[in-house]
Amino acid sequence: MKYYDVIVIGGGHAGCEAANAAATLGARTAMITLDQNKIGAMSCNPAIGGLAKGQMVKEVDALGGVMGRITDLSTIQFRRLNSSKGPAVRSSRAQCDKKLYAENMQSLLKSLPGLEIIEGEVSGLIIENNDLGIKQVLGVKISSTEYTGEIRAKSVVITSGTFLRAIMHRGKEQEEGGRLGDKSSKTLSEDLKILGLSLRRLKTGTPPRLHKDSIDWTVTTPQPGDEVLLPFSFYHGADVYPALPQVNCYLTYTNQTTHDIIEKNIGLSAMYSGAITGIGPRYCPSIEDKISRFKDKDRHQLFLEPEGLDVDEIYVNGISTSLPIEVQEEFVHSIPGLEKAVFIRYAYAVEYDSVDARQLKGTLECKDVPGLFFAGQVNGTSGYEEAAGQGIIAGINAAHYTLGLPEFILSRHEGYIGVMIDDLILKGSDEPYRMFTSRAEYRLLLREDNADLRLSPRAIQVGMLGDREKNIFDIKFSKIEKLKSEISSFYFYPTLATNVLFTGLGLTEIKDRISAEALLRRPEVNFSILAKLGFVTDEINFSVLEQVEIQIKYNGYIEKDLQLLEGVRNAELMKIPTSFDYKIVPGLSNEIKSKLLETRPENIGQASRISGVTPAAVANLMIFIKNKHINRIEQIKS
C-alpha cells in the first residue's frame, strides 16, 4: 500500500499551493487530481490579482507560495489598479496566458522532490475511530487507471473546488461535471457527511468564449496595460519579468436591446427557473442578475480579454450566464463589436457542495477530525487568489501536523489571508466569499507593497523560504533602513537658490531648514522631486523607494493602527480550548453560550468577533479564563 505524510486532493489553485507548501516543508506529499493536464487550470477568467486579491497573491509569494511567480512567467498584460490612490488600496492585476500558466505550474510542481502527482478520483476517505473514540481520516480511497485501492496518509487536505456533486447548468440542460470537460466528484461528499460535517450548495458561473477573428475590434475601446510592469514575486520575478509580449484588452458595452433579450428570456435561465438551488456570488453576478438588480442602468461594461498569445479564445468578462445557447447567441450578437461573434464555448453555471467553514480552525483543520484540512472553493470562497491563500495555510499546517510542529496561523492584522480565514471560520459563508479591501480593519498595514516585510520572516522561520530568499529579504530590508537614515539626515536650507528651486517645482518656500524626510511627508513630494531639489541617493530600486515613501508619508496613521492593535494582539494570545465548556461560565446568557458553543472560538479575539457576543460577555469570559488558569490555555508568542 502507498503511504504519504500528506495527501492533497485536487490540483486547482488551492491544491497547488497546499502541495507545494507541504513538499517544501519536507512532508512526503501526494497530489491526487482528476486530470493532471489540468493542474493549475484557470476555470474562469484569465487573470490573477485585482483589488484586494493582488494583496493576497503577494502574501502567498511572501510566504513562499507559487502563484506569484507562475503569474510573472505567464503575464500578457499588467495593471496596477488604484495606482493614483492611497497605498492601502493599490492592487496588482495580471492578465495571463491561461495555457502557459497551467503549463508553468505543472512543470514547477513536477520538479519538487517531495511531491508525487497521481491522476485519479478520490472516491472516499478511510475513516476510523481512534483510541479516544474520535473519528480520524487515515487516507483516501482512489480509483485511477494506474491504481485502485487505498492510499494512506497522516493528513489529508481537500481542495475539491467546484467538483463535489457538481452539476453544470445551461437553460434546461444539465450535465454532471465540475468544469466543462471534467467530471464530477460524486461520492466524496457522502464521506464528509459520515464525518458529521455540514455541507451546503453553492453556485458560480462563467461567460462565453468567442473567436478573436469574429470580433469587430474597430468599434471597441482598447485597454492597454501599464507602461511600468511590476512583478508579483518578491523573490523570483525580477530576472525573468516580463517574460512574454504584452497585449491589450478591449472594452464594449451591453445596450437596451441586450437587456430586452435577457429580460424576455429570463425564465429560461437555470438560475431563474429554479433549476439551480445553490447561492451564487453576489459580487460576481451573472448578466441576468445585473439586469434584474440594476434596472436603472442602461448599459453594463464588458471587457474582452485574450486568453493567451497563441489562442483564439476571447473571454467576455461581465456576461456570465446560465441562459440557453440560442439566447446567448441572440444577446451577445446585440453587443457592439460582437454582432458576428463565433462562440468557441458557451457560458454555463455550476452548482456544487461546499463545507461550512465554521467547522474549521485557523489552520483550516477540521475541529472534530484531526488531520483533515480543507482549502479553497470547497470552503465557500470564490476566486483563484482566495483559493491559493487558503491552500498555502492548509499545506503548511498539514505538513506541521504530520511532522509534530506547531500550528501556523495568520491573524487578521498580519494579512488578508488571515482576514479571510478568520471571516470564514467565524461567520461561514452563505454565498461565495470574495475578498475586498473593506473586509480588513487594518488595511493600511496590509498593503501589497509590504507583504514581504509582514510575512517573509515567518516563512523563513518555518522553512518555506530558503537561504536565497532570506538573502534577498535581508538586502531589501537593509536598503530600506539605509535610505530612511539618509533622508532623515539630509537637510534643505532656506537659501535663495533653494527657494527658487522649490517655487519652480510648485512647492511653497521654506523659512527654516527642513529634512528630506519631513519634506517627503508632504503629499505633493516624492523621491523624484527630492532628487530635483538636490537629495542624492544611489538607491534606484522601485520597491525600496516606494516602501520608504509610504512608511514616511503614512507614519502617523500606521502608528495609530499599531497602537490599536496592541489590545487585539493580547486578546488573540488568550487561547480557549475547542472543548471548552461555556456552560460553566457564570453570567453568560443562554443565547451567547449557544453562539460560542456553535462556533467554538480558539481565542478571546475570535470570541469577540462572533456576531451577538457582547463586549460584556467577552470580558466575563476573559476574567473566568484568567482566574481559573485553565490547563490547556497557552500564551502564544506573537
Ligand SMILES: Cc1cc2nc3c(=O)[nH]c(=O)nc-3n(C[C@H](O)[C@H](O)[C@H](O)COP(=O)(O)OP(=O)(O)OC[C@H]3O[C@@H](n4cnc5c(N)ncnc54)[C@H](O)[C@@H]3O)c2cc1C
Ligand atoms: C464555471 C466556473 C465559473 C467560475 N467563475 C468564477 C468567477 O467568476 N470568478 C472567480 O473568481 N472564480 C470563478 N470560478 C472559480 C475559480 O475557478 C475557483 O475559485 C478556483 O479555481 C478555486 O480553486 P480551487 O483550488 O479551490 O478549486 P478548483 O480550481 O476547482 O480545483 C479543484 C481540483 O480538485 C480536483 N478534484 C475535485 N474532486 C476530486 C476528487 N474526488 N479526486 C481527485 N481530484 C478531485 C479537480 O480535478 C481540480 O483539480 C469559477 C469556476 C467555475 C468552474
